Amino acid sequence: MVRETSPASEERLRDADRSQASILAAARDEFAEFGLAGARMDRIAERAGLNKRLIYYYFEDKEKLFQAVLEQTYRDIREEEMKLRLADLDPPTAVRRLIEFTWDYYLRHPEFITLLNSANLHRARHLAESKRARELNSPVIETLATVLERGRREGTFRGGVDPVQLYVSIAALAYFYLSNSHTLSAIFGRDLLAPKARAERLSHMNEVILGYLTR
Amino acid sequence: MVRETSPASEERLRDADRSQASILAAARDEFAEFGLAGARMDRIAERAGLNKRLIYYYFEDKEKLFQAVLEQTYRDIREEEMKLRLADLDPPTAVRRLIEFTWDYYLRHPEFITLLNSANLHRARHLAESKRARELNSPVIETLATVLERGRREGTFRGGVDPVQLYVSIAALAYFYLSNSHTLSAIFGRDLLAPKARAERLSHMNEVILGYLTR
Amino acid sequence: MVRETSPASEERLRDADRSQASILAAARDEFAEFGLAGARMDRIAERAGLNKRLIYYYFEDKEKLFQAVLEQTYRDIREEEMKLRLADLDPPTAVRRLIEFTWDYYLRHPEFITLLNSANLHRARHLAESKRARELNSPVIETLATVLERGRREGTFRGGVDPVQLYVSIAALAYFYLSNSHTLSAIFGRDLLAPKARAERLSHMNEVILGYLTR
């Protein structure tokens, strides 16, 4: 005999999950747009289409909510990084793939950048408290290490490249450009987010990193 | 005895200047520490050792004060960049000098990074409103262009390098590392600001940029 | 197999009784600790180990719950007073017994005092609404009247003593000392609840009341 899960309780559970997910998504957008201090709990509730009180019911307070958003944010990017399968590609292609993924991900997830900035404004306090910080380490780093090693053995890449430094540098080249695009656009008097400018940036990034790696 | 008006009024002027400067410095620290939304006018007054009302007297409101801080911040870095005299150096040394200056400046002025992040969180609204935005363009860019051109002609550097892209990339490599040092430290489980780590990062940055430029 | 309805329903009834008693005890402690306004329905549920909704199921709302607690509190002390059997003792012993009982009861039931204070802060509104107020009249008063009369006839006690006034005074001497022990301890700079201090107080109370009564 098949046990019938009470549809009622299942739906209830799903409601709870759905409510939490709604809040989390709404909070992510609000924090991304206004930062931790500038975010408004009222607006988060409104964005989520739920009662404000419910936020406290599930997430205790603003700080904890922010922390939950950060954790979710990291989980999201790590999950996508896992799909990259860089090990299957020849070294230069793998590096190019990582650069393009990073660039695209930041473009598709502008909230990632502002959330990270907010987290760092608060000295990563929320991350430090999140006992799972180390789990957020990118799975790409290890793969990148083997890619670099393979490239070196094949004679394509230079040796002595620290994969962590390289990973950080790839992120840096994309992140800084996008994070500061408004300021830079104002200063340089040209729109850095225009399609052409974007293509040029990606191209430049590839040149810099591969120009550096390739011997 | 005749009371001399002039020195008194002059002194008063200097007091006024000093007060404004105090407020500006206090505001810079406060905004850097807490962001625009997180900053407190009360604390700024306290930091400046002056009455809160005076801030409004000189700077109208919080937004305008933030704008004034940003402008000052840009003026400060541009002023130091002017002293670089890259044109006097041979191309690789000039580039290395720029990288080291950037790195050092960010290290000596951690507030620069968080202020810039705040400005961008607000989509550079405060900069756009500042009629002097274009004046904030770095004087280094032009010099860098000539340096790159000279390097190319001398056969040291590759050609086709956009000085703006390169300038942005140099800033990016330093900025991202420092801006996200807390988060990265938590994730990698090691202190990215320790002296050794800092030296390694600077070395890596030089290698990437010069490895890319040099043919 | 036949399912027996009766024990089940009986058990359920006992469960219901037990739940109500749990809630009542939890509420008594919570109200005693924080007063009516300071008490939290959440905490009462938690203390009772039961769902908050159940409190409303059994007691309608916070006010009614408080009233129920008060009634129970009075029933409890009256029940113990009934066991005193003062009529069996010679007058001075009977009075001493009452004093000691009062003192002990307040010491054993510190919640009695704060609950009474809360009730009076609300001008005994909850008591006035309880149709059974008069039933809460102490059974001791009548006994005390006969004791006083007997003492007078025997020549031990003075005449003209109103048993209600005396009863109130005995309660007063114990109640005030214990109710305000924290304040008094702070002011006098000594711990009024230390064993020695407590013994001295009881002794003093006996002396005052018997010194007054005895001729």
Next chain:
Amino acid sequence: MVRETSPASEERLRDADRSQASILAAARDEFAEFGLAGARMDRIAERAGLNKRLIYYYFEDKEKLFQAVLEQTYRDIREEEMKLRLADLDPPTAVRRLIEFTWDYYLRHPEFITLLNSANLHRARHLAESKRARELNSPVIETLATVLERGRREGTFRGGVDPVQLYVSIAALAYFYLSNSHTLSAIFGRDLLAPKARAERLSHMNEVILGYLTR
């Protein structure tokens, strides 16, 4: 030459003082009526006829305001006790005077009782934090000691009476009756605050205390 205090600044100061006094009086009434948890900052502001924000400006938060009210309350009664001049009276009269003063003071200041109850509900935490607790010790105690000693030497009073215990007992007899008058009235079915009942209580108190003291 007479220095003229700027009327402006003096008035300003008086405004500040007056505002604080208004808030304190309003808070005293509100806390007396509803207790600490039941009191509403909004209502206090309204009672004081001042902006709610001002309460925080002068008193920081609700707890601190409560503490300030308590301190004021103690200062008030101590100040009146100072005027008693018991030392000038013959011992029985002095004691009677103290009893009557206590009774009258509680009747004229019903807020005194509920405030004290509130303070004790919170275990005198606010008093303990008030470094001036010991200063709140009644000046009457010492006088009472000399009165008792004088009475004993004159042969009117019994010996071995602890003035602190006696002082507490006198307060107790009045306090309990008034503090619990609502509850007691409901239980006994008669109005304990009616003029006749009040006179009887005062008379009883005098009889108890003097009956006890007099030998």
Next chain:
DNA sequence: CATGAATGAGGCTTCATTCAT
């Protein structure tokens, strides 16, 4: 009988800003 999810009203407190001198 029992419970997790949800809510509207309201409470304490904070904030940028202005007033009056």
Next chain:
DNA sequence: AATGAATGAAGCCTCATTCAT
């Protein structure tokens, strides 16, 4: 130039209570 007093709006959070099973 400088300041203490004062304010209205709004922010975070809590509370008693109800809903839906």
